[in-house]
Amino acid sequence: MLEKTMLIKMNQQVYGTTMFQILTDDQIEQIYFAALDVLEISGGLVFHAKALELFGNSDALVTDTNRVRIPNAMVEQALGSCPSKSNLTGRNGKRSIKLQKNEVAFGSGADAHFVYDRKTGERRKFTLADLEAAARIVDYLPRLDFCMSYGRVSDAPNAAVYDRYQFLAIIKNSTKPLVVTSIDVNGLKDQWKMACLISGGEKKFRLSPLFANYITSDSPLTSNTEIVDQLLFAADKGIPTIYSPCSGLGVNAPATIAGVLVQTLADALLTMVMCYLQKPGMPLILGGVQTIMDKDNKTLSFGSPELHLASAAGTEIYKWLGLLSASPGGCTDSKVVDEQAASESVMSIYNSFMTGTNLIHHLGCLDSGLNGSLSGLVMCDEIIGMIKQIGKGIAVTDETLALDILQEIGPGGEFLSHDHTYDHWKEWFRPTIIDRSNFEVWSEAGSKSYNERLEPEVDRILESHKPEPLDQRLIQEMKKIINLSDKKEV
């Protein structure tokens, strides 16, 4: 052994994580400039009276056909005031999600209409009980960071205000931050009021928001009035908002990935400027479902590699602009939790994680988002663990290079019994449902396939996990808010 003297190694640059990049800065800049061109030359369609007034009073050109054309200087000004950092905080006050560059959080999906009944295996409409079960599972799973309103419930006491009931169902069953959907601005207002009760007031919510509002738009560069209502309210109150235009390549968007990125970015920037004109400073999280459509051009594919590519590239663009990002992940076109669901989930989680997307949503969603699977959530939790292990990269230090250990043990030796192995093997990923036993052990345990091990785990979580209860008084207060709207919206 050589004597150990102090080693001074200089000018070392290491990769703290695995590095992944689809576009160069020059390519991103091209896309950005093209989006600015679209806003200047063609612009967007705005119908909302207040929004038209805001644009009319600005340097934007508003035509008599409601076309709004925006000079790029306005966009750059708005960009300067859009937060590059925010957070989401669970009801127990833990700031569990950092919304900032290269911080990644995962969560369930949104407003699935169907679920497979766990007893009969039949597909049926999503209920409040299903939503509560999903929220409990999200609350339990260690690698899921936020709880989204997973299903569009079919049995809300008043269908006109179902979003408030969804909010109550998930907040009761999960301490993790929420991502919600709103029927309209009144739905958003009520959910925000309920959140303020928990946060301790409007200003505390602004500092540590309990939820983000998820808005989708299926007509690119066209702001429908209901969406604008929500956006302007969110801008006033500083409610983090995920803005997610849905684009089918070659249907309502260009057939090239670069083209759909330009269109989505132009749409996002139009929205950003509008919110800025209302009130600067709203945490805007930009995403989108940019994908191909099925043969009838009706359904957006939630599993296509084009979606994965466009989502990851979108994140790169938003990172470059200093904005926050979101994208779908862990979702599939498959109708069941099978090899397709597994593959498409891996590919989307892999790419969106490696690229550093802030909020990766729609985990566990089957059938292009129509079906919310509880088993899918549990499967995705394990997939995330694997992908994060790859994302960690490799530490290269004297300790990890272990040249001295290698010399000590020498050719033909074994490392299993060495302390160095004991000290480090716990850094490896340890599977939960994935099985690595040999054929004999596996056969003795009943030759169970992945699905046959997954389902009992879902049952176990549902039976055993009890989320930290929410204060009954808060629940009563929230119910009052819902009741008020119940009476109004019949």
Next chain:
Amino acid sequence: MMSTQTNQIVNQTSQFSILSEDQKERIFEGMIETLRDTGVHLHHDQARDLLKEHGALVDGVSVKIPQNLILDALATVPPVTIVQSWDGSKKTRIEKNQVLFGPGPTPPNFTDPHTLERRKYVRNDASLVARVCEALPNIGFVQSLGTISDVTVSLADVYEFAEMIQNTTKPILSWSYTRDTCRDIHQIAIAMAGGEEAFKQCPNYVFYGEPISPLLSDFHAMDKAMYNAQHGIPQVYTPCCIGGGTVPATHAGQLVCAFSESMLGVVVAQLINPGTCVIMGGVQSIMDMQYSVYAYGAPELSLLSAALTEMAQYAGLPMFSTAGCTDTKVLDPQGAIEAATSVHSAMLSGANFIHDVGYFESGMTGSVLQLVMADELIGMSHVVAKGIEVNEETLSVNEICNAGPGGAYLDTDHTKKYASAFWKPTLMDRQSYEDWAAEGKKTMKDRVIEKTRDIIANFEGPISKVPEAARQKIAEILQAAEEREAQKAEADNKGS
């Protein structure tokens, strides 16, 4: 239209990296230091003499290799090697970032594609696997997915090669037990190439050899490596390193070890025949501490393989990597999760020969079902890996402005031109629930089985194009090999 742009840096493909230049440099230095200070055990007199002659420190079986020998060897490895199929239809380039996927060699068991039961691997399976590989668009090279159990045991390697090469035009990565069978395989390849000169011009297969981790090369591994170097046959010289078992539990230490083990083969081969192609890499994963199993589905396999690929690229060597394999015992979502994870990592890393696609059960069982499924995953991965073309036409500003807000893009010339480039799945289902249910609620597994059986039943492969002369020559080679092995067995019996 004339471009008006200057100073544009473009990602022609996605970029993926685990190690910085400084990190690679330290691992490279670690390899130099390990071969110099710790050295290897080499159980081959002639190879030790050769190394000693060139300045290595030899003491018994221990060989310590000075850095100049390593650097000299790296200076003579070829930047490009071309392998041509026996019918001249395909040229495969072995060069930096040129990616091919294929199965792996030697599991004892095979998933019968008809009964779906696990059984012993037989001679017919070798031709079946070769045909399935030939049919799959994203599989670029062929290995057998098994060890033939129903021929003379010591000739399983030769029969396997004879079966496979007649059933595929994709390059085969062969293996052998000894120098004798290594020569048999070489002779078969010459017969298929149409003579020794034609083979020398452009080899039609790659040899796969394996030292033992940690830092040990047995007689046969080195003996075969020397044979292949002498004859200019491109070869893989790579270990299976077991993190926490045969190598340190820390990935950096494992990379140093794996790199050093391959470098021994590189150094000897370059001393024998400077310019001959040697490929580094191997299976790099960890020991599952719960089951004491070498984990083929662990994310650490993906991470280590991608990092070792970067080391190979740093050293200017081609890379033999690993992906598409799983610890599952049956085709299920676990197999899909593990294969998708490793396939995408290996694809993005730019490794040359990415093997073990189709391994079940930690390499104990070969499965064409897993192979067929992985073929689809490779296609999917490639869409993301190839990145995004950004130019005036793809940016589509004119299209977007012409369509206007909420506008339609169906049936425009631009859409017609680019929509044809969308990836077309063959196993992924994108139907509506109703259509899917009407077709019998098939899972991906059902579709994989259907596709596999369809290939087996209906895809003939190139066997009918094999020249009669080559067929006869192969029969003669097999006959001579049988006689030789019979004599050997007899001599062994007498000896004992």
